[in-house]
Amino acid sequence: MDDTRIILSAKDIPHAWYNLASDLPQPIPPHRHPMTGQPVTPDDMKPIFPDALIMQEVSTERWIEIPGPVREKLAIWRPTPLVRAIQLERHLKTPARIYYKNEGVSPPGSHKPNTAIAQAYYNKQAGIKRIATETGAGQWGSSLAFACDLFGLECKVYMVRVSYEQKPYRRSLMQLWGATCVASPSKDTNAGRAILAKDPNTTGSLGIAISEAVEDAATHDNTNYSLGSVLNHVCMQQSVIGLEVKKQLALAEETPDIMIGCAGGGSNLAGLIFPFVKDTLDGHGPKLIAVEPSACPSLTRGKYAYDFGDTAGMAPLAAMFTLGHSFVPAGIHAGGLRYHGMAPSVSLLHKLKVLDAVAVHQNAAFEAGVMFARTEGICPAPETNHAIRVAIDEAIKCRETRQEKCIVFNFSGHGHFDLGAYDNYLTGKLEDFELPQANIDNALKELPANAPAL
Amino acid sequence: MDDTRIILSAKDIPHAWYNLASDLPQPIPPHRHPMTGQPVTPDDMKPIFPDALIMQEVSTERWIEIPGPVREKLAIWRPTPLVRAIQLERHLKTPARIYYKNEGVSPPGSHKPNTAIAQAYYNKQAGIKRIATETGAGQWGSSLAFACDLFGLECKVYMVRVSYEQKPYRRSLMQLWGATCVASPSKDTNAGRAILAKDPNTTGSLGIAISEAVEDAATHDNTNYSLGSVLNHVCMQQSVIGLEVKKQLALAEETPDIMIGCAGGGSNLAGLIFPFVKDTLDGHGPKLIAVEPSACPSLTRGKYAYDFGDTAGMAPLAAMFTLGHSFVPAGIHAGGLRYHGMAPSVSLLHKLKVLDAVAVHQNAAFEAGVMFARTEGICPAPETNHAIRVAIDEAIKCRETRQEKCIVFNFSGHGHFDLGAYDNYLTGKLEDFELPQANIDNALKELPANAPAL
Numbered sequence: 001m002d003d004t005r006i007i008l009s010a011k012d013i014p015h016a017w018y019n020l021a022s023d024l025p026q027p028i029p030p031h032r033h034p035m036t037g038q039p040v041t042p043d044d045m046k047p048i049f050p051d052a053l054i055m056q057e058v059s060t061e062r063w064i065e066i067p068g069p070v071r072e073k074l075a076i077w078r079p080t081p082l083v084r085a086i087q088l089e090r091h092l093k094t095p096a097r098i099y100y101k102n103e104g105v106s107p108p109g110s111h112k113p114n115t116a117i118a119q120a121y122y123n124k125q126a127g128i129k130r131i132a133t134e135t136g137a138g139q140w141g142s143s144l145a146f147a148c149d150l151f152g153l154e155c156k157v158y159m160v161r162v163s164y165e166q167k168p169y170r171r172s173l174m175q176l177w178g179a180t181c182v183a184s185p186s187k188d189t190n191a192g193r194a195i196l197a198k199d200p201n202t203t204g205s206l207g208i209a210i211s212e213a214v215e216d217a218a219t220h221d222n223t224n225y226s227l228g229s230v231l232n233h234v235c236m237q238q239s240v241i242g243l244e245v246k247k248q249l250a251l252a253e254e255t256p257d258i259m260i261g262c263a264g265g266g267s268n269l270a271g272l273i274f275p276f277v278k279d280t281l282d283g284h285g286p287k288l289i290a291v292e293p294s295a296c297p298s299l300t301r302g303k304y305a306y307d308f309g310d311t312a313g314m315a316p317l318a319a320m321f322t323l324g325h326s327f328v329p330a331g332i333h334a335g336g337l338r339y340h341g342m343a344p345s346v347s348l349l350h351k352l353k354v355l356d357a358v359a360v361h362q363n364a365a366f367e368a369g370v371m372f373a374r375t376e377g378i379c380p381a382p383e384t385n386h387a388i389r390v391a392i393d394e395a396i397k398c399r400e401t402r403q404e405k406c407i408v409f410n411f412s413g414h415g416h417f418d419l420g421a422y423d424n425y426l427t428g429k430l431e432d433f434e435l436p437q438a439n440i441d442n443a444l445k446e447l448p449a450n451a452p453a454l
Numbered sequence: 455m456d457d458t459r460i461i462l463s464a465k466d467i468p469h470a471w472y473n474l475a476s477d478l479p480q481p482i483p484p485h486r487h488p489m490t491g492q493p494v495t496p497d498d499m500k501p502i503f504p505d506a507l508i509m510q511e512v513s514t515e516r517w518i519e520i521p522g523p524v525r526e527k528l529a530i531w532r533p534t535p536l537v538r539a540i541q542l543e544r545h546l547k548t549p550a551r552i553y554y555k556n557e558g559v560s561p562p563g564s565h566k567p568n569t570a571i572a573q574a575y576y577n578k579q580a581g582i583k584r585i586a587t588e589t590g591a592g593q594w595g596s597s598l599a600f601a602c603d604l605f606g607l608e609c610k611v612y613m614v615r616v617s618y619e620q621k622p623y624r625r626s627l628m629q630l631w632g633a634t635c636v637a638s639p640s641k642d643t644n645a646g647r648a649i650l651a652k653d654p655n656t657t658g659s660l661g662i663a664i665s666e667a668v669e670d671a672a673t674h675d676n677t678n679y680s681l682g683s684v685l686n687h688v689c690m691q692q693s694v695i696g697l698e699v700k701k702q703l704a705l706a707e708e709t710p711d712i713m714i715g716c717a718g719g720g721s722n723l724a725g726l727i728f729p730f731v732k733d734t735l736d737g738h739g740p741k742l743i744a745v746e747p748s749a750c751p752s753l754t755r756g757k758y759a760y761d762f763g764d765t766a767g768m769a770p771l772a773a774m775f776t777l778g779h780s781f782v783p784a785g786i787h788a789g790g791l792r793y794h795g796m797a798p799s800v801s802l803l804h805k806l807k808v809l810d811a812v813a814v815h816q817n818a819a820f821e822a823g824v825m826f827a828r829t830e831g832i833c834p835a836p837e838t839n840h841a842i843r844v845a846i847d848e849a850i851k852c853r854e855t856r857q858e859k860c861i862v863f864n865f866s867g868h869g870h871f872d873l874g875a876y877d878n879y880l881t882g883k884l885e886d887f888e889l890p891q892a893n894i895d896n897a898l899k900e901l902p903a904n905a906p907a908l
Binding site for chain 1: 457458459461463464465529530531541559561563600603604622623626627629630631632824827828830831832833870871873874876877880
């Protein structure tokens with residue numbers, strides 16, 4: 001019997017993160033201050049981030065050592081399997097070889113703890129006792145709760161109210177790991193109280209929750225803020241994914257032709273592809289594809305410009321493909337992909353034409369997810385279904401062209417907490433949304449005026 | 455860094471199941487017909503089971519080859535990791551070494567698919583097109599749905615109504631894998647209709663659901679019935695767990711002193727310990743411990759006698775520790791442990807004093823589960839918490855006696871679909887039930903009169 005799962009041992013967990021900034025033909029444009037439009041300095045970040053993470057955010061060193069205690073915690077579930085999707089290949093009758101990196105095996109169920117562990121560690125080292133963050137669907141909040149628990153830090157999560165009420169199990173998971181989770185807007189911050197005074201029945205938003213978490217960190221002793229995607233240090237800390245995949249593909253004697261990840265803020269895609277980008281830049285690497293939802297198509301229909309990282313316009317300006325910070329995506333089930341922008345590092349790759357992008361509708365994504373579950377046996381997260389859709393589409397192209405390509409995608413998380421969405425799909429209740437160009441155009445009118453054009 | 459996870463590769467998946475019947479000092483008493491009290495013949499079982507499973511049920515061969523297609527499907531998630539619970543050890547300050555076999559990594563989330571895959575395969579080989587079964591909390595139903603999907607069989611699951619309504623995600627998972635799942639009692643069977651006519655608002659019971667599934671199998675063409683625990687062939691097909699653990703302990707240069715599993719019908723415990731029983735019988739093996747809930751203590755407070763396998767008195771009589779088939783356990787969250795009897799093979803081991811048994815209350819079990827989640831990072835199923843409780847208790851004894859024992863327990867499943875129970879525990883709402891002796895005495899009065907004493 002062939003071994004369809006390529007398994008590494010704990011010694012194969014990478015000893016250093018790979019920093020893409022070291023190999024880019026031009027620098028990632030710096031974050032800028034939301035009020036002044038001037039480049040953000042390390043000092044600007046000190047009130048909410050520890051020095052080690054600030055240094056990683058601006059570093060251009062190629063390799064940054066992973067501290068021993070971080071590797072020890074990563075070893076709870078890493079290295080993750082790289083799996084040949086042989087049953088899916090047979091079902092598709094494709095000559096392509098499809099591999100998926102299963103990041104769903106982490107205790108919180110996705111790739112998010114790769115960076116949560118590192119962030120909790122550096123905050124602990126800096127003497128911080130408590131971390132505040134926001135979460136939408138709950139993947140990031142539960143990952144940070146998990147990481148804080150492992151390092152003995154307090155954790156406060158502001159969870160968008162509509163998700164807090166719709167996904168009680170994600171909240172329970174955070175509480176199981178000892179975190180405090182409140183519905184946002186909450187009465188715990190000035191920002192939350194002000195919004196509740198205006199609209200007591202608001203469903204909340206990620207923008208509001210970010211405002212609450214940042215205020216919490218800025219106004220509590222020994223408390224920092226933590227972000228689960230977008231930033232350079234977050235994308236770099238996800239590079240363990242691609243570094244492991246490199247080893248695993250070598251063991252399988254494979255060279256990847258196509259690499260695929262879904263992209264909301266961009267971190268799971270970054271983690272998979274960044275270690276392969278240099279080869280692609282040099283003309284002999286894989287084709288790289290970001291998959292986003294048609295309802296929130298920042299790379300495929302957005303503008304490359306400086307924009308606020310948050311909805312409220314309080315977070316720094318980032319150089320990214322954006323739909324405008326006031327853009328409100330439709331209520332698709334892939335909550336992790338409902339972000340108006342895209343990581344600056346990922347955005348630059350798309351600008352440089354090193355990274356392709358495809359947008360897919362949610363019914364097409366769930367159709368792919370159900371096919372995956374019924375062939376490979378594993379239930380994917382709604383976000384992951386987007387990557388699966390394009391992996392299947394590429395494998396079908398290979399059937400038509402008779403090309404034996406090697407396709408690798410990131411299985412970013414499992415769908416155990418998203419089965420209600422599958423119910424909706426299987427009973428024909430899932431909607432596809434055609435996004436009017438006017439919605440994007442209107443939101444793009446509100447881009448900040450104090451930053452340079454890109 | 456030490457490798458705390460002992461990982462095998464696909465070639466280490468066992469090639470044969472181990473049959474405990476070959477090594478027992480006395481035979482497991484045969485199943486008996488519920489009406490006549492006479493030993494059940496293979497012919498009696500043919501209306502609902504394929505020949506291959508009937509032969510396995512009565513076999514005394516030591517090794518039974520695992521068919522290639524079964525091993526191929528098991529390889530979707532097997533071999534499972536054996537993990538040293540080093541963070542838990544440190545937390546307990548114990549000199550004991552604690553290992554857990556993580557069966558929660560299967561796509562349905564527990565050990566159940568080990569036998570579901572085998573049963574689906576043999577039914578497919580026998581030309582069966584469709585399998586009917588019952589499920590309580592949904593672990594078994596989702597595992598059989600998964601297995602039937604992989605072999606292209608239809609699957610009909612009768613799910614106890616109260617669970618059907620309380621655990622919609624388990625139902626969704628079955629539907630994701632293409633199974634049909636109905637609340638039991640249903641209008642699809644005579645048994646179901648009769649009960650609904652008497653009590654339209656009944657919450658259902660496992661006994662009723664078994665009656666419906668057996669009737670379904672007996673009255674539909676090309677349809678068989680499938681059971682997820684208790685039977686000899688089921689326990690044997692779980693032996694892949696213990697066989698892998700043997701290899702993994704050898705790699706870690708460990709000899710187990712204590713092996714622990716929770717026990718409802720007995721199959722996850724059987725899977726772990728059966729390959730070690732011969733050593734224990736010979737006087738040089740590990741101490742073996744079954745852990746059951748205080749609310750349903752068949753081994754610790756039941757009687758070793760022939761009793762009906764189901765509540766309704768329609769299933770064959772099994773020689774087992776039983777609380778009486780009419781015994782109704784309190785509504786604890788560990789739904790998989792709410793069974794009045796115990797597998798005949800497991801029961802015989804306890805009768806022979808080869809297997810110890812301990813009963814624990816559910817608050818104590820959840821306390822252990824939360825400690826495990828907060829140290830090892832993984833959220834266990836409520837059933838699994840029972841095994842963890844006793845592993846922790848044994849490790850604490852080692853701290854007191856300064857003994858460096860090697861403790862191994864079966865992590866039978868994850869708790870992703872049971873977080874509501876954790877919510878109740880963490881908010882102090884979980885009840886412990888003191889089981890009155892009269893409840894047991896009354897149920898034992900209804901033991902069948904047509905079977906021999908044991």
